[in-house]
Every structure is written in C-alpha cells, then in structure tokens.
Amino acid sequence: xxxxxxxxxxxxxxxxxxxxxxxxxxxxxxxxxxxxxxxxxxxxxxxxxxxxxxxxxxxxxxxxxxxxxxxxxxxxxxxxxxxxxxxxxxxxxxxxxxxxxxxxxxxxxxxxxxxxxxxxxxxxxxxxxxxxxxxxxxxxxxxxxxxxxxxxxxxxxxxxxxxxxxxxxxxxxxxxxxxxxxxxxxxxxxxxxxxxxxxxxxxxxxxxxxxxxxxxxxxxxxxxxxxxxxxxxxxxxxxxxxxxxxxxxxxxxxxxxxxxxxxxxxxxxxxxxxxxxxxxxxxxxxxxxx
Numbered sequence: 001x002x003x004x005x006x007x008x009x010x011x012x013x014x015x016x017x018x019x020x021x022x023x024x025x026x027x028x029x030x031x032x033x034x035x036x037x038x039x040x041x042x043x044x045x046x047x048x049x050x051x052x053x054x055x056x057x058x059x060x061x062x063x064x065x066x067x068x069x070x071x072x073x074x075x076x077x078x079x080x081x082x083x084x085x086x087x088x089x090x091x092x093x094x095x096x097x098x099x100x101x102x103x104x105x106x107x108x109x110x111x112x113x114x115x116x117x118x119x120x121x122x123x124x125x126x127x128x129x130x131x132x133x134x135x136x137x138x139x140x141x142x143x144x145x146x147x148x149x150x151x152x153x154x155x156x157x158x159x160x161x162x163x164x165x166x167x168x169x170x171x172x173x174x175x176x177x178x179x180x181x182x183x184x185x186x187x188x189x190x191x192x193x194x195x196x197x198x199x200x201x202x203x204x205x206x207x208x209x210x211x212x213x214x215x216x217x218x219x220x221x222x223x224x225x226x227x228x229x230x231x232x233x234x235x236x237x238x239x240x241x242x243x244x245x246x247x248x249x250x251x252x253x254x255x256x257x258x259x260x261x262x263x264x265x266x267x268x269x270x271x272x273x274x275x276x277x278x279x280x281x282x283x284x285x286x287x288x289x290x
Contacts, residue, residue, distance in 0.1 A: 009091060016058055031100070041101060043184075044183070049279075075201075099278070100127065102125070119225075124231065126231070160195050221251040
C-alpha cells in the first residue's frame with residue numbers, strides 16, 4: 001500500500017497543504033476535494049492509482065491543513081479556481097490529469113475551461129460546473145448572506161470528546177459511513193485541551209451571496225477542451241438532477257458519462273470501481289464498467 005507524503009504548497013497569499021501518492025517522476029494527477037472535505041477524501045482511491053500517476057490531493061483554502069483566508073475575506077467559488085491555478089504553478093505542473101469530486105469537480109471544470117492547454121484529461125465525480133442560480137432566490141440569498149450574524153459560523157467550533165464521536169457526527173451529516181469518513185475526519189480535526197474541534201474555517205458554513213447564472217456556467221463548460229469523464233451516483237443526489245446534468249453535459253465537446261450505484265462519495269465508498277473507471281477513461285473513450 002502506498003503511503004502519502006505531506007506537501008506544503010506556498011502561494012503568494014497563503015499556504016496550501018497536500019498529500020502525494022506515487023513516484024514524483026510519474027505523470028501528475030491533481031485531485032480536488034468537495035466542500036468540508038480535504039485531501040484525505042482520496043485516501044482510499046489514490047493508492048490504487050499510484051502505480052500509474054503521481055497523485056497530488058490538495059487541501060483547499062479553509063479545509064484540512066490549508067491556511068484560512070484572512071479576516072474580512074470571503075470564500076467565493078471563482079477564487080477557488082484562481083487558487084487551484086496558483087497551486088498548479090507552485091507545483092510546477094505544466095500538463096496534468098485533473099480529478100475533482102463535488103465542489104472540487106465544479107472547480108476542476110472551471111480550471112479546465114480557464115487553462116485548456118494544461119489539462120491532459122478531466123475526470124469528474126458527482127459534479128460538472130458549480131451550483132448555479134436560476135434567479136428565483138437571488139435577492140433573498142443575497143440579503144441573508146450579507147446580514148447573517150457573524151456568530152452563526154461558530155457552529156464549526158463544536159467540541160468532540162474523541163475522533164469516534166466526530167466521525168459519527170460527520171456520518172449523520174453526510175450519509176457517509178463513519179468508518180469510511182474517518183480519514184477525512186482525522187485530517188479535519190484539531191486537538192485542544194478538552195477534546196477535538198474542526199480545524200476547517202467556520203466561515204465555510206456561511207451562505208454564498210452570489211452564484212453564477214446557469215447560462216454563465218454553460219458558457220464556461222463549453223470552453224473545456226480536454227477529454228472528459230463524468231461519474232455520477234445512482235440514485236442521483238437532489239442537487240444533481242438528471243435533466244440539468246444532461247443539459248450541462250451537452251455543453252462539453254468530448255465527454256462520456258458513467259453511472260455507478262452508490263452514494264455521493266463514490267470514490268470513498270467504492271474506490272476499486274472508481275479506480276477502474278478512471279483507468280479506463282485514461283486509456284480510451286468506452287468508460288464502461290463491467
């Protein structure tokens with residue numbers, strides 16, 4: 001089993017952290033995790049890929065062991081894209097395979113649109129572009145986000161007596177089994193005098209005041225040039241309705257879609273099947289699972 005190496009990824013305004021599996025000389029695969037996850041989201045999958053790729057899983061700002069944004073600065077989706085591109089430069093990656101899950105898949109989609117020459121292949125799990133806005137709740141969401149009491153974000157500072165209790169709480173919130181969530185939870189916790197609390201930035205729990213319009217998302221997806229593989233869970237997540245995903249898929253010139261039985265964290269629940277999907281997607285365009 002391949003053990004990961006911890007990496008620091010210093011940027012101009014903050015330092016990210018990462019886990020790396022595989023040989024430093026192997027072709028790079030950059031992995032981006034979902035909201036309130038971290039690099040350990042790929043702890044089950046990455047060792048299965050490490051004979052082929054150098055897998056680098058980032059902790060995005062405010063997540064895992066990465067720095068938090070400065071006070072007074074908010075977490076906006078487009079800034080994650082900018083940060084991911086800065087991390088690519090800091091890591092010296094000129095051309096690479098890009099893998100993303102959920103929020104990370106949305107970020108990866110826009111990274112591929114922004115820097116098409118850098119992406120050899122794009123692999124997305126449970127996401128294609130960011131959550132968009134249809135206009136029906138724009139004003140209320142904007143007001144709620146801007147007048148939200150600052151103390152509301154302190155929900156992230158709940159203290160747990162031990163890691164098992166935190167893993168159980170994460171399981172209830174996400175639907176991911178506690179034993180499968182444990183690597184993510186362990187990386188997400190900070191030990192204090194009376195127990196453990198989440199080390200992620202509590203501001204990540206705040207509402208987003210503005211989202212892209214769906215028309216903008218589709219225009220950006222049309223800029224993806226890399227061969228793209230999209231893996232979706234069956235049954236589908238409520239925020240990934242089949243009609244919407246089919247419409248977004250049609251925006252990408254070269255994309256193949258595979259459905260796999262399981263939950264939202266397919267790469268955690270079924271790492272062998274996801275590794276097979278990714279290997280197949282990197283070799284040809286069949287994307288078929290047996």
